[in-house]
Amino acid sequence: MRLKSTLENYIFVLPATFIFLIFYLIPFIWVFQLGMYEWDGILPTKVFVGLGNFKEILLQDRIWWQSMLQAGYITFIALTFQNAIAFLLAWACDREMRLKNFYRVIFFIPPVLSEVVVGLVWQWILDGHYGLLNGWLVKLGFPCLVKNWLSDPTTALTTVAIVHSWKGFGWGFLIFLAGLQTIPRELYEAARVDGANAWSCFKKVTIPLMIPVAVMVAMLTVLGTMQAFVLIIAMTGGGPAYHTQVPVLRILASMRGSSRFGYACAQGISFGVILVVISFIQYRFSKHSRQA
Amino acid sequence: MKTTAYYKTKRITINVFIHLFLIIVAVTCLFPLLWMVASSLKTQEMIFKDMSLLPKEFHFENYYLAWKEGGFGRYFINSLFYTVSVVLGIIVISSLAAYAFSRFRFPGKNLLFFMFMAAMMIPVPGSFVPLYVLLTKLHLRNTALGYILCMINVGLSTSIFLLKTFFDKMPKELEDAARIDGCSKLGIWWNVALPLSKPVLAVVVVFNALNVWNEYVLALIIFDSKPLMPLQVALMTFQGEFITRYPLLMAGLTITALPIIIVYLLMQKYIVKGVTAGAVVG
Numbered sequence: 001m002r003l004k005s006t007l008e009n010y011i012f013v014l015p016a017t018f019i020f021l022i023f024y025l026i027p028f029i030w031v032f033q034l035g036m037y038e039w040d041g042i043l044p045t046k047v048f049v050g051l052g053n054f055k056e057i058l059l060q061d062r063i064w065w066q067s068m069l070q071a072g073y074i075t076f077i078a079l080t081f082q083n084a085i086a087f088l089l090a091w092a093c094d095r096e097m098r099l100k101n102f103y104r105v106i107f108f109i110p111p112v113l114s115e116v117v118v119g120l121v122w123q124w125i126l127d128g129h130y131g132l133l134n135g136w137l138v139k140l141g142f143p144c145l146v147k148n149w150l151s152d153p154t155t156a157l158t159t160v161a162i163v164h165s166w167k168g169f170g171w172g173f174l175i176f177l178a179g180l181q182t183i184p185r186e187l188y189e190a191a192r193v194d195g196a197n198a199w200s201c202f203k204k205v206t207i208p209l210m211i212p213v214a215v216m217v218a219m220l221t222v223l224g225t226m227q228a229f230v231l232i233i234a235m236t237g238g239g240p241a242y243h244t245q246v247p248v249l250r251i252l253a254s255m256r257g258s259s260r261f262g263y264a265c266a267q268g269i270s271f272g273v274i275l276v277v278i279s280f281i282q283y284r285f286s287k288h289s290r291q292a
Numbered sequence: 293m294k295t296t297a298y299y300k301t302k303r304i305t306i307n308v309f310i311h312l313f314l315i316i317v318a319v320t321c322l323f324p325l326l327w328m329v330a331s332s333l334k335t336q337e338m339i340f341k342d343m344s345l346l347p348k349e350f351h352f353e354n355y356y357l358a359w360k361e362g363g364f365g366r367y368f369i370n371s372l373f374y375t376v377s378v379v380l381g382i383i384v385i386s387s388l389a390a391y392a393f394s395r396f397r398f399p400g401k402n403l404l405f406f407m408f409m410a411a412m413m414i415p416v417p418g419s420f421v422p423l424y425v426l427l428t429k430l431h432l433r434n435t436a437l438g439y440i441l442c443m444i445n446v447g448l449s450t451s452i453f454l455l456k457t458f459f460d461k462m463p464k465e466l467e468d469a470a471r472i473d474g475c476s477k478l479g480i481w482w483n484v485a486l487p488l489s490k491p492v493l494a495v496v497v498v499f500n501a502l503n504v505w506n507e508y509v510l511a512l513i514i515f516d517s518k519p520l521m522p523l524q525v526a527l528m529t530f531q532g533e534f535i536t537r538y539p540l541l542m543a544g545l546t547i548t549a550l551p552i553i554i555v556y557l558l559m560q561k562y563i564v565k566g567v568t569a570g571a572v573v574g
Contacts, residue, residue, distance in 0.1 A: 006398050006399075008477055008478075009392055009396040009397075009398040009477075010398060011478075012388045012389060012391060012392035012396070012477075012481070013388070013389045013392045013393070013401075013404060015384075015385045015388065015389075016385050016386060016388065016389035016408075016448055016452065017389075017404060019385065019441060019444055019445050019448065020407070020408065020411070020445065020448060022426070022441075022445075023423065023426075023441060023442055023444075023445035024411050024419075024445055025407075026422075026426060027416075027419050027422035027423045027426060028416055028419065028422075030422035030425070030426070031416070031418065031419060031421070031422050034421070034422060034425070041424075041425065085317070088313075089313075089314065089317060092310045092313060092314055093314070097307070097310075097311075099311070099314075102318075103314050103317075103318055104564075105557070105560055106318045106321050106322060107317065107318070107321060108556070108560070108563070108564070108567075109321055109322070109325070109553065109556065110321055112502055112552055112553070112556045112563065113506070113549055113552060113553075114505070114506035114508065114524055114548065114549075114552070115506070115508065116506075116508055116524045116527050116528060116548075117527070117545050117548055117549045118324075120527060120528075120531060120541065120545055121324050121325070121327070121328045121542075121545060122324060124327075124328075124331065124538060124541075124542070125324060125327060129340075130339070130340045130538075132327060132343060135343045136343075139343075166320070166321075170321070171567065174564060174567050174568065175567070175568060178568045223415060227415065227417055229509075230508045230509060233508075233528070234528065247417065248417050248418065251417065251418040251421065252420075252509070255418075255420075255421050255424070255513075256513070261421055261425065264418060264421045265418065265421050265422065267418060268416070268417050268418025268419065268421060269418075271417045271418065272414075272415055272416055272417055272418075275415045275417065276414070276415070279415075
């Protein structure tokens with residue numbers, strides 16, 4: 001009877017475990033094995049190269065490290081510009097006022113759209129010859145500002161980063177707003193009674209109570225933005241001349257472009273390790289900030 | 293002594309600035325989408341000259357052309373089929389597992405649950421490489437089934453987490469009563485637990501539906517043949533092949549974005565819940 005009951009329990013978790021095993025765990029383990037081979041993905045024979053792939057990544061693959069820096073740059077813009085806007089909007093919406101729901105609904109439209117849609121629409125707006133932005137710049141009398149936004153190496157990366165922020169700020173906004181709404185109104189009233197003005201209320205009540213939320217948003221922003229790449233495929237495809245390449249795009253290129261499956265896995269592992277280290281540092285930092 | 297009028301003017305001024313800021317951002321959010329729709333209604337000749345947001349004539353035939361000739365009708369059906377199949381799969385599989393994790397006791401339960409949660413937090417960039425190899429070996433590459441199973445796996449951990457959290461808070465009395473009446477475990481799950489968890493099921497459905505509809509990279513590496521492609525991959529392929537046919541491309545983009553926007557506007561309450569819950573997990 002007991003045995004039958006336990007077996008019955010396993011039936012509940014069997015389908016989930018089965019799918020998880022095949023489509024998550026096996027690929028996860030396989031990455032580490034494949035990373036030590038040179039393999040084109042088709043031939044039955046793989047050549048064992050040990051840590052050769054990792055050595056190549058560390059010492060020779062300059063585009064890989066360039067792509068890492070570029071992802072870092074996009075992440076930096078997302079952390080500062082995008083999150084600052086998200087926080088300001090949340091703070092502006094955290095009061096009794098008209099149209100509050102309207103704003104909230106609108107701000108979250110870019111995040112629900114796919115990266116392909118967002119990327120292609122912005123690519124059309126930013127088109128060097130027929131794009132709306134350049135058309136407006138001419139009309140408004142600034143023809144000197146007209147640029148090939150996405151094919152000029154000096155502007156491409158920043159343009160991509162700003163579109164990324166456009167797509168992402170609504171998400172930070174929602175989390176910040178949820179955080180602000182958990183601050184008890186009595187705290188503000190008490191501060192008012194003690195003679196605090198709006199600015200010192202903001203500095204002494206809002207900011208300290210929002211630090212844990214901000215740290216969490218920062219962590220998720222870093223992990224998400226470092227791994228973002230579909231938007232870039234849709235806008236520039238990684239060009240001009242590698243100027244908007246990011247790590248996951250390089251992994252995809254190693255796999256599909258140069259058919260080096262082992263090398264792609266090794267890149268995946270190196271990147272995964274870097275991400276885990278970053279999130280560990282941030283985790284320690286957030287624990288520290290919570291105790292302080 | 294400052295008068296009440298002074299404070300009133302000050303408050304109104306602040307409010308005006310706040311609204312101005314919010315409205316500018318809201319317009320920035322909406323404008324690219326309006327431009328997309330406007331561009332989809334222009335002709336091939338007009339689109340490079342006419343910068344107006346409201347074209348003089350609406351060329352709705354672009355939608356017909358995109359749907360028929362561009363093949364977006366086919367891709368739309370594909371996306372719909374994948375989305376519905378994956379969401380149904382996730383609901384059944386994750387609610388079964390989450391119910392067991394919440395209610396039953398069995399050896400290995402904690403380890404198993406820990407694995408699902410760890411999968412949610414450990415980033416595995418480039419896991420699509422071995423996944424591609426695996427699907428090729430299983431003869432699941434370039435098949436709808438292969439893609440559906442992969443996407444079920446993608447949504448599984450978060451859905452199990454959301455459902456288990458909900459089941460943990462749900463009172464057990466109704467289930468106890470059903471058990472005394474002789475209902476089997478599976479019967480209780482189906483007849484009692486699932487109907488009671490409708491609010492969280494809505495979150496799971498909407499969250500996963502958006503995810504599958506918008507998914508790109510797995511579909512890119514799994515499908516070679518055009519008739520199987522979902523919208524996101526088809527849009528990129530179309531853009532690569534007909535780089536200057538902007539009106540049709542914009543019509544295709546509108547066809548892709550519109551269902552998402554409608555679902556979002558109808559179900560935004562659940563999406564907001566999903567986002568805030570998802571953030572807490574991370």
